[in-house]
Amino acid sequence: MSDEVRTLVIDGRDVAGASGQSILSVARENDIEIPTLCHLEGLSPVGSCRLCMVEVEGTSRLVASCVTAVEEGMRVTTRSSRLLAYRRRVVELLFTERNHVCSVCVADNHCELQELARSLGATHFELAPLHPVAEVDATHERFVLDHNRCVLCGRCVRACDEIEGAHTWDIRGRGTTARLVADLGVPWGESTTCTSCGKCVQVCPTGALYEKGRSVAEAKRRRPYVPFLVARGQA
Amino acid sequence: MTNPAKARVATIWLDGCSGCHMSLLDMDERLLELAQRAEIVYGCLVDAKEFPDNVDVTLVEGAVSSEEDLRKARVVRARTRVLVSLGDCAVTANVPGMRNPFGPGPVLERAYLENATLNAQVPTGAVPALLPEVLPVHAYVPVDVFVPGCPPSADLIFSVVMDLVEGRQPAVEGVARFG
Amino acid sequence: MTSTEATEPLSRARRRPVEPLLPEGEARASANVCQAAGCLSMQSDLVFEALRERVVAAGLGDVAVRRVGCLGLCAAGPLVEVPERGRLFDHVHADDQAAMDALVATLAGGEPGGRETSKEPFFSHQVKVVLERCGRVDPERVEDYLATGGYQALTQAVATMSPEEVITEVARSGLRGRGGAGYPTGLKWATVAKATSAEGKYVVCNADEGDPGAFMDRSVLESCPQQVLEGMAIAGYAVGAHNAYVYVRAEYPLAVKRLNSAIRQAEREGLLGSRVAGTDFEFHVEVRIGAGAFVCGEETALLASIQGERGTPRPRPPYPASRGLWGRPTLINNVETFANVPAIVQRGGDWYSSIGSAKSKGTKVFALAGAVVNTGLIEVPMGLTLRQIVFDIGGGLAGGKNFKAVQTGGPSGGCLPEALLDMPIDYESLAQAGSHMGSGGMIVMDEATCMVDVAKFFMDFCREESCGKCVPCRAGTVQVHRLLEKITRGRGTREDLALLEDLAGMMRSMSLCGLGQGAPNPVFSTLRYFRDEYLAHVDDHVCPAGACEMDGGDR
Numbered sequence: 001m002s003d004e005v006r007t008l009v010i011d012g013r014d015v016a017g018a019s020g021q022s023i024l025s026v027a028r029e030n031d032i033e034i035p036t037l038c039h040l041e042g043l044s045p046v047g048s049c050r051l052c053m054v055e056v057e058g059t060s061r062l063v064a065s066c067v068t069a070v071e072e073g074m075r076v077t078t079r080s081s082r083l084l085a086y087r088r089r090v091v092e093l094l095f096t097e098r099n100h101v102c103s104v105c106v107a108d109n110h111c112e113l114q115e116l117a118r119s120l121g122a123t124h125f126e127l128a129p130l131h132p133v134a135e136v137d138a139t140h141e142r143f144v145l146d147h148n149r150c151v152l153c154g155r156c157v158r159a160c161d162e163i164e165g166a167h168t169w170d171i172r173g174r175g176t177t178a179r180l181v182a183d184l185g186v187p188w189g190e191s192t193t194c195t196s197c198g199k200c201v202q203v204c205p206t207g208a209l210y211e212k213g214r215s216v217a218e219a220k221r222r223r224p225y226v227p228f229l230v231a232r233g234q235a
Numbered sequence: 236m237t238n239p240a241k242a243r244v245a246t247i248w249l250d251g252c253s254g255c256h257m258s259l260l261d262m263d264e265r266l267l268e269l270a271q272r273a274e275i276v277y278g279c280l281v282d283a284k285e286f287p288d289n290v291d292v293t294l295v296e297g298a299v300s301s302e303e304d305l306r307k308a309r310v311v312r313a314r315t316r317v318l319v320s321l322g323d324c325a326v327t328a329n330v331p332g333m334r335n336p337f338g339p340g341p342v343l344e345r346a347y348l349e350n351a352t353l354n355a356q357v358p359t360g361a362v363p364a365l366l367p368e369v370l371p372v373h374a375y376v377p378v379d380v381f382v383p384g385c386p387p388s389a390d391l392i393f394s395v396v397m398d399l400v401e402g403r404q405p406a407v408e409g410v411a412r413f414g
Numbered sequence: 415m416t417s418t419e420a421t422e423p424l425s426r427a428r429r430r431p432v433e434p435l436l437p438e439g440e441a442r443a444s445a446n447v448c449q450a451a452g453c454l455s456m457q458s459d460l461v462f463e464a465l466r467e468r469v470v471a472a473g474l475g476d477v478a479v480r481r482v483g484c485l486g487l488c489a490a491g492p493l494v495e496v497p498e499r500g501r502l503f504d505h506v507h508a509d510d511q512a513a514m515d516a517l518v519a520t521l522a523g524g525e526p527g528g529r530e531t532s533k534e535p536f537f538s539h540q541v542k543v544v545l546e547r548c549g550r551v552d553p554e555r556v557e558d559y560l561a562t563g564g565y566q567a568l569t570q571a572v573a574t575m576s577p578e579e580v581i582t583e584v585a586r587s588g589l590r591g592r593g594g595a596g597y598p599t600g601l602k603w604a605t606v607a608k609a610t611s612a613e614g615k616y617v618v619c620n621a622d623e624g625d626p627g628a629f630m631d632r633s634v635l636e637s638c639p640q641q642v643l644e645g646m647a648i649a650g651y652a653v654g655a656h657n658a659y660v661y662v663r664a665e666y667p668l669a670v671k672r673l674n675s676a677i678r679q680a681e682r683e684g685l686l687g688s689r690v691a692g693t694d695f696e697f698h699v700e701v702r703i704g705a706g707a708f709v710c711g712e713e714t715a716l717l718a719s720i721q722g723e724r725g726t727p728r729p730r731p732p733y734p735a736s737r738g739l740w741g742r743p744t745l746i747n748n749v750e751t752f753a754n755v756p757a758i759v760q761r762g763g764d765w766y767s768s769i770g771s772a773k774s775k776g777t778k779v780f781a782l783a784g785a786v787v788n789t790g791l792i793e794v795p796m797g798l799t800l801r802q803i804v805f806d807i808g809g810g811l812a813g814g815k816n817f818k819a820v821q822t823g824g825p826s827g828g829c830l831p832e833a834l835l836d837m838p839i840d841y842e843s844l845a846q847a848g849s850h851m852g853s854g855g856m857i858v859m860d861e862a863t864c865m866v867d868v869a870k871f872f873m874d875f876c877r878e879e880s881c882g883k884c885v886p887c888r889a890g891t892v893q894v895h896r897l898l899e900k901i902t903r904g905r906g907t908r909e910d911l912a913l914l915e916d917l918a919g920m921m922r923s924m925s926l927c928g929l930g931q932g933a934p935n936p937v938f939s940t941l942r943y944f945r946d947e948y949l950a951h952v953d954d955h956v957c958p959a960g961a962c963e964m965d966g967g968d969r
Contacts, residue, residue, distance in 0.1 A: 046728070047729040047884075048885070050925070053923075053924055061923075064729055067729045086923065086924050089916075089924075090886065093889035093890060093893065094885060095327075099336065100413075101323075102385065102414025103323055103413075103414050104333075108414040109414070117412070117413055118412040118413075119409065123382070123407050123408055124326045124381040125327065128893075128896060129327075129332070130889075131335035131368075132336060133336040152888070175878060175880040175891070176880070178888070
């Protein structure tokens with residue numbers, strides 16, 4: 001990233017960022033909140049959850065603000081009725097894809113998906129839930145992976161690879177049958193690469209990864225304890 | 236008996252835990268305030284046996300799990316002006332819906348055969364048959380207002396009901412939360 | 415370096431005998447036996463053996479029996495052509511003595527049998543640039559390719575043209591990407607040429623053809639792999655790349671085999687490798703085999719797969735032209751695009767741009783499939799109408815049925831109704847009509863086809879092939895498919911229809927790559943032209959085409 005300054009307009013406000021800086025990053029520096037899920041400061045951006053899509057004047061295409069660099073003279077809109085409707089739909093697609101039951105979830109009250117639904121004003125779902133049979137992997141001595149609650153954001157995959165350097169996690173399969181896997185598909189407890197550092201648990205936005213012994217609503221994240229990860233008030 | 240100045244409000248309990256009704260009672264002394272504006276014409280808190288006609292607002296707790304739930308939902312819808320799905324079970328199927336990946340068969344087996352200490356048998360009469368899937372109320376009948384929460388807070392229920400009896404659009408979006 | 419030096423490998427190749435298994439002398443007539451996958455699956459290899467035996471037994475000294483690539487009329491295979499007499503024999507089987515007798519008689523100069531190709535629109539309406547040598551050369555013999563002028567364009571380019579001149583010629587031709595998006599090829603080449611990289615650049619050929627019903631790239635690779643390699647080498651010279659990959663799907667084993675053999679033979683002839691055509695230009699080609707994921711046809715997913723990573727797309731920019739394979743500038747074009755290049759360099763961009771329509775130049779190869787009489791591989795000038803393709807070349811609908819729609823562009827394309835049959839085939843017209851050119855799959859449907867069912871078929875395909883990276887495509891395809899399933903069973907409502915359109919619109923705007931963005935197109939195009947059919951399913955619980963089984967229900 002160079003030090004060259006780029007000036008642009010976000011939601012009618014004149015703002016400035018460095019060349020190469022993402023729209024999302026500049027917006028947040030200016031207290032303009034754009035919803036995200038797969039994004040986490042300190043991990044490489046992948047642009048996969050599509051919640052941070054914004055409108056840019058002069059193009060009919062929406063762009064993912066986490067992976068789009070600011071440009072001189074850009075005019076960005078982060079809130080519109082269309083964006084709100086689309087973001088609600090994304091949250092709805094996630095809620096109906098697996099078996100999310102907030103009331104019995106360890107992450108209740110600490111869940112980014114739950115909070116996204118509230119802040120985006122999603123009060124119910126029109127789409128029929130898919131009710132997949134999803135497994136719970138409790139083979140690790142300290143942690144649990146509950147596929148019922150996984151949103152495939154890949155934050156655990158990136159934290160494990162980019163920060164811990166273990167690359168225990170990856171995604172197997174495709175489409176809606178894609179699943180998080182340890183190593184080449186072994187039970188987590190049998191992984192030979194997992195260092196049991198727990199970073200994946202701390203970065204998980206939902207209750208898919210949690211510490212054993214936690215009950216409903218007890219999976220509060222402790223982000224500041226994950227080195228090199230910048231906690232954004234979620235801890 | 237009926238007071239034309241008061242809104243006719245009913246509640247009904249499908250497949251839920253009654254927690255939403257508990258939360259309703261949690262509005263404490265505000266129940267008096269509510270009682271000045273509304274008359275509770277049906278529900279597990281009053282003695283009426285038959286769901287009445289011309290109900291202004293009905294709060295539905297619980298998901299639709301059985302044929303009896305479905306029958307009730309249809310009756311209630313037909314006799315209600317504003318139907319409110321109250322709580323996560325009514326809105327998303329929530330905990331009752333956790334049987335959906337497996338279907339009703341294994342649920343009945345677990346409850347009536349595996350865990351039975353006496354007379355292990357799945358009941359076939361006298362209790363309503365389970366539907367293949369547990370679904371939210373709006374999967375079967377149109378719903379006008381959705382109030383998620385497990386349970387929704389007493390404050391929220393109070394404000395929603397007061398808004399409705401006073402003819403306002405209740406403010407739920409951005410306030411209510413699943414779980 | 416002089417031009418004689420540069421063409422030396424060519425003259426060396428030409429001195430070789432044309433077909434060592436055959437008698438010496440100029441062939442008076444030749445029997446070209448198709449050995450592409452379609453005919454091969456009907457044992458055209460046995461036809462070749464049997465015919466050769468019959469020719470030897472008949473003592474026909476100046477007759478050649480050749481193994482060639484695709485002859486086009488795939489529905490009627492196995493095919494044998496006798497080009498000198500303008501005859502095509504269809505449904506030829508090794509044990510069919512009458513067919514063999516007719517072939518031998520035709521070769522011997524007697525009463526010609528088979529079909530007279532010049533009188534059939536299937537052949538006479540086509541213009542062949544990409545498929546020029548398909549069905550004429552043995553795909554496994556570089557000598558055949560050289561004998562028909564192959565590698566002259568590459569030799570000419572590296573010996574007499576600057577890279578800029580090559581790019582200018584390609585730009586002048588008006589050639590646009592044949593993989594589907596139609597991006598101007600010359601512009602893409604110029605972008606990669608301008609990109610600087612101390613660590614080198616790459617050329618990649620996208621042969622991960624995966625649209626249902628599409629087999630253009632497979633046919634080209636099976637029939638004339640050298641032409642694609644020559645195009646790639648010219649591209650490498652133009653953009654300054656010395657290494658290249660051809661990414662072929664594993665489901666095309668014959669194409670992979672012939673491609674590998676073609677690379678080895680071209681290297682042996684000094685036309686690929688460390689000193690291309692005797693010059694300092696170096697160009698190495700390797701084949702990479704896909705593992706069965708449709709999404710790997712998307713360029714960023716394809717590049718990830720070549721790098722050995724999970725084949726999922728990433729957001730663009732940066733585009734591969736600036737950051738491609740291992741972060742280096744990469745030119746990625748489709749098989750057909752590369753196959754057009756030698757002719758453009760040799761005959762000039764102006765010649766190429768004289769073919770086709772105003773904004774869509776040249777020819778396009780289509781895999782004509784579905785309910786037409788003549789299914790097969792065709793190449794037509796851009797601007798021909800759908801009607802000419804379906805009714806002249808395709809011979810109209812099979813079984814005397816009525817036309818209903820033609821689907822172009824694969825799972826992200828659209829279904830076009832009868833009212834648009836006179837629309838010219840070019841990038842702009844197709845896009846305006848709600849479809850797109852795509853890679854060249856063209857599926858004709860008759861009156862017995864339910865358009866809601868067609869939309870469901872393509873959504874099912876996308877649901878299976880979504881990589882799962884982005885939410886709108888991963889879960890959206892499943893939900894849209896469920897809604898279509900509900901509608902085709904007669905259980906859908908007007909609300910479901912509204913939800914379907916809403917969700918499809920969101921997927922189009924929010925998905926990460928072309929797969930998810932394009933997945934709703936079959937839904938939109940069928941809604942646009944065949945909304946009545948949706949409404950019949952929803953309101954009356956009836957499938958007008960009689961294709962869907964209705965089970966009603968009260969939900």
